[in-house]
Amino acid sequence: MDGNDYTPETARQLSREVRKRARSGELADITLSLAPGIVQCNVAILPKDWSADFLKFCWANPKPCPLLAVSDTGDPMLPGLGEDIDIRTDLPMYRVFLDGVMEKDILDIRDLWQDDFVTFAIGCSFSFDEALRDANIPPRHLQLGVSTAMYRTNIEATPAGPFKGTYVVSMRPYKPADAIRAVQVTSRFPNVHGAPLYFGDPTGIGIQDITKPDFGDAYPVYEGEVPVFWACGVTPQVVIEQSKPPICITHKPSHMLLTDLLNAELAML
């Protein structure tokens, strides 16, 4: 298949195949680069009693939590994101939190599903990573084929009801001129975290050791580069640790929900 054959329909077909493999349990890997051009989502599933406050939390914190879809109560399907998406099975890996404590990572959540569950799908930086690569400023983790480095910070999210906590950020190292270009490129994608929120000295946002990410993989920041930090969709997981809902199910970091939406459809301007 050459580049000309890779149409939006090809991308959506590929995405549906990924979901099918996740559904069957065959795919349990990180989803980076699995379906180029396709929007991938962070996921959080909560009981209805907690959903209004969580929705407000997302609305109040659009940089880490840009909402792409909210399900109907008890309905595992997400028709707004694509064809036949069943959130009980279509993620490669799930992470289960009970009373705010991470309990386990599992392949599907059919046995845990509740009639009062509401699913939230949140934009993911994989979308703008692709735009950065296309702008000839590829993020290092794409070049290395590893997971994005993510860090807990001291940036307080705007609280909503029981939901409070600090931002998680993802980091990409760039030379200053490329960092400026990266601000421009990612500003076009407010639905998937948008522009970075910080760059430079990591301690300025409470990151003590840049070589030790809290999630994902480490990679170097070379001489002449600065680390540039974007708000990250793993933030809800940290917030859930603090707000302690009786049950919450998320994706395992970097194991995202693939949709039928195209990144190009999300671009502003």
Place this chain on the structure above:
Amino acid sequence: MDGNDYTPETARQLSREVRKRARSGELADITLSLAPGIVQCNVAILPKDWSADFLKFCWANPKPCPLLAVSDTGDPMLPGLGEDIDIRTDLPMYRVFLDGVMEKDILDIRDLWQDDFVTFAIGCSFSFDEALRDANIPPRHLQLGVSTAMYRTNIEATPAGPFKGTYVVSMRPYKPADAIRAVQVTSRFPNVHGAPLYFGDPTGIGIQDITKPDFGDAYPVYEGEVPVFWACGVTPQVVIEQSKPPICITHKPSHMLLTDLLNAELAML
């Protein structure tokens, strides 16, 4: 006059009065803030023999030299920029270069005018300074009421014929989050230098001492801030020093040509 009374027509009236005072020799000051909302220009005047190469130089270096107007040969008027603009008299102060050497600063150039002169009007950062202030991230020099700090760098411009040299940049200190916002705000104004081209360690672009600008005034970069650098319309003056045309007349830095155009008219997006 309250804010509601300050219409585009008021701004243009004010601008015409500034030009009239410059024409009479009454005004010889820096023009920052003299007519809010009005586009101000860097100016370079060259003999026709040198004008094609200079035009190509501007085209090839749009960040330091975004062209807003080029006059007809020998014609001192600039109708594309406003009503009755006579470039021989309407700048507060002129700087004369003979064979690339700065000769003198003078109030008008009626005695020096040649029938083969071509005038180039180049966008000025005063336009985006206003946008930065309106976005609640005012540049420090506006707050202090001083001139922008400008520095010679080691960034090579793309040469055109005899015109070659290095960029001059202007500097504004910002905290990282505000610097990111400043990238967004100034990206809307490609006709007046657009986005910054560098930030951080000044030696990375050949600036040895940030406390000693080559043009304009010095101001501090505080703890937690980074210096952010934009291409500057003083670049042509440095290039003229190197290319040594027999005569070239520019504005004196920060003593700009006021037009009838509005900054808001230049904004993209």
